[in-house]
Amino acid sequence: xxxxxxxxxxxxxxxxxxxxxxxxxxxxxxxxxxxxxxxxxxxxxxxxxxxxxxxxxxxxxxxxxxxxxxxxxxxxxxxxxxxxxxxxxxxxxxxxxxxxxxxxxxxxxxxxxxxxxxxxxxxxxxxxxxxxxxxxxxxxxxxxxxxxxxxxxxxxxxxxxxxxxxxxxxxxxxxxxxxxxxxxxxxxxxxxxxxxxxxxxxxxxxxxxxxxxxxxxxxxxxxxxxxxxxxxxxxxxxxxxxxxxxxxxxxxxxxxxxxxxxxxxxxxxxxxxxxxxxxxxxxxxxxxxxxxxxxxxxxxxxxxxxxxxxxxx
Amino acid sequence: xxxxxxxxxxxxxxxxxxxxxxxxxxxxxxxxxxxxxxxxxxxxxxxxxxxxxxxxxxxxxxxxxxxxxxxxxxxxxxxxxxxxxxxxxxxxxxxxxxxxxxxxxxxxxxxxxxxxxxxxxxxxxxxxxxxxxxxxxxxxxxxxxxxxxxxxxxxxxxxxxxxxxxxxxxxxxxxxxxxxxxxxxxxxxxxxxxxxxxxxxxxxxxxxxxxxxxxxxxxxxxxxxxxxxxxxxxxxxxxxxxxxxxxxxxxxxxxxxxxxxxxxxxxxxxxxxxxxxxxxxxxxxxxxxxxxxxx
Numbered sequence: 001x002x003x004x005x006x007x008x009x010x011x012x013x014x015x016x017x018x019x020x021x022x023x024x025x026x027x028x029x030x031x032x033x034x035x036x037x038x039x040x041x042x043x044x045x046x047x048x049x050x051x052x053x054x055x056x057x058x059x060x061x062x063x064x065x066x067x068x069x070x071x072x073x074x075x076x077x078x079x080x081x082x083x084x085x086x087x088x089x090x091x092x093x094x095x096x097x098x099x100x101x102x103x104x105x106x107x108x109x110x111x112x113x114x115x116x117x118x119x120x121x122x123x124x125x126x127x128x129x130x131x132x133x134x135x136x137x138x139x140x141x142x143x144x145x146x147x148x149x150x151x152x153x154x155x156x157x158x159x160x161x162x163x164x165x166x167x168x169x170x171x172x173x174x175x176x177x178x179x180x181x182x183x184x185x186x187x188x189x190x191x192x193x194x195x196x197x198x199x200x201x202x203x204x205x206x207x208x209x210x211x212x213x214x215x216x217x218x219x220x221x222x223x224x225x226x227x228x229x230x231x232x233x234x235x236x237x238x239x240x241x242x243x244x245x246x247x248x249x250x251x252x253x254x255x256x257x258x259x260x261x262x263x264x265x266x267x268x269x270x271x272x273x274x275x276x277x278x279x280x281x282x283x284x285x286x287x288x289x290x291x292x293x294x295x296x297x298x299x300x301x302x303x304x305x306x307x308x309x310x311x312x313x
Numbered sequence: 314x315x316x317x318x319x320x321x322x323x324x325x326x327x328x329x330x331x332x333x334x335x336x337x338x339x340x341x342x343x344x345x346x347x348x349x350x351x352x353x354x355x356x357x358x359x360x361x362x363x364x365x366x367x368x369x370x371x372x373x374x375x376x377x378x379x380x381x382x383x384x385x386x387x388x389x390x391x392x393x394x395x396x397x398x399x400x401x402x403x404x405x406x407x408x409x410x411x412x413x414x415x416x417x418x419x420x421x422x423x424x425x426x427x428x429x430x431x432x433x434x435x436x437x438x439x440x441x442x443x444x445x446x447x448x449x450x451x452x453x454x455x456x457x458x459x460x461x462x463x464x465x466x467x468x469x470x471x472x473x474x475x476x477x478x479x480x481x482x483x484x485x486x487x488x489x490x491x492x493x494x495x496x497x498x499x500x501x502x503x504x505x506x507x508x509x510x511x512x513x514x515x516x517x518x519x520x521x522x523x524x525x526x527x528x529x530x531x532x533x534x535x536x537x538x539x540x541x542x543x544x545x546x547x548x549x550x551x552x553x554x555x556x557x558x559x560x561x562x563x564x565x566x567x568x569x570x571x572x573x574x575x576x577x578x579x580x581x582x583x584x585x586x587x588x589x590x591x592x593x594x595x596x597x598x599x600x601x602x603x604x605x606x607x608x
Contacts, residue, residue, distance in 0.1 A: 062409065121589050240416070273432070276420050279420060284418065
């Protein structure tokens, strides 16, 4: 346990160094606004993919409604900062709480379903959330919520991302996470061993939804508009592709998947159709040749090389 | 227009919309019944069918029926190819891999199509006059009659194939128990290909009919109907053909009533709400029987 904390500390130090370098490059205008936006989007996508991985990768519950919770967070945050002039941190916390509560309420009945049915039901619920928001005039209806201040800076996105990654990492390494993994491996066996599967499934779903809400809040405050069309199930598919590419059940994998695909889509942004076709082919080939994703369920920090490299005496 | 007239009107609209859902749902439920795969690409196969029909009518200047037939045949072949290239290599893979591949195939069809035909919607040519007929309280137009007629013919044909032909018997056997069917000398791969072919052809027919009915097609038109066909299949009891037809028509009617009496923006939400209610209260569907999970 002690060595684990030591390792954590090292990862944090390395992250801070990376952050300092990037922030330095941003402050000195070596990297322009386009780069800054993409770096923020990468951080937001890492939050989304890591939180989705908690539900899909670790607990084995196939959810396709992540964009719906992102929408809840985006709108909650926007309403608080614009209509109630709350500080950004309060908005972030409130978007976590709102998305988590709604996620929990939705999770309670739907977590009785499994496999394909759960996938379609969560997809449907995500769409229902979006359609309901679209019909609320208070938040701008179909035209979207405009005039959101641009509070999300690279620093905000990076530190929230760091917090979420460490939260989820510690969660899956705790007894809660062990229970989640047991459920993923065999739900009936886990139930027989005395694990209350409903509690753990709903809890994972709630936490995942909450962090999706935080990501949504960050997202709304960087593009300055919350529009229902940003949160369709295509967005949910996008995050699914990230975690499948990186590896279901690997936090390193989620980070890598979010990083690779966000960069790819930024590079190919001039040819949107081509981008999605390439996505699709990657996904299909991946399922043929490496269905466990780039990292499988391995973490970079658990590799012996990494341990010697940083954990050495 | 009185509320009652409006009700009957929405009922007719709902039944024509529902017939289209039913056609897509039949293919969905057959594929699910035989492979236990949610074929996310099914809605996109329907989109491809609509485009083939569109090009037959606008470029080749054919009339509706030959366009429909050509579209069904070509799309049927496309369905077989997709099964061959994307799903067959994963026959023994975990369900999740196949599901993700299906999402991949769906994206691939959508965006490759978009690359070639541009994302802009196309106006489907008017192939039928707008004549409307008053039958008692109902007002029916030409397009709706055509949709009913073609749907009923195709459903009858499908019922005949599944119930009375040898290949239909083999399909039922494979769907009941693939391994035992293979032991009995049935070539399961060929039967699965055949099922994909028929399902895709039905979806193509639905695509052309939608083009005629709504006068507009676009490369992403398949997403929602594809998901709704799944809802229809679940509503009727997945894997059960009459269930899919009934589910499709019920879904169409509910949607038409919701968009007529509440708000058209809520019609998609209504479909998903039905799905969740069915899954929670009668997961086996209206015509399904409960099965217990073996441990």
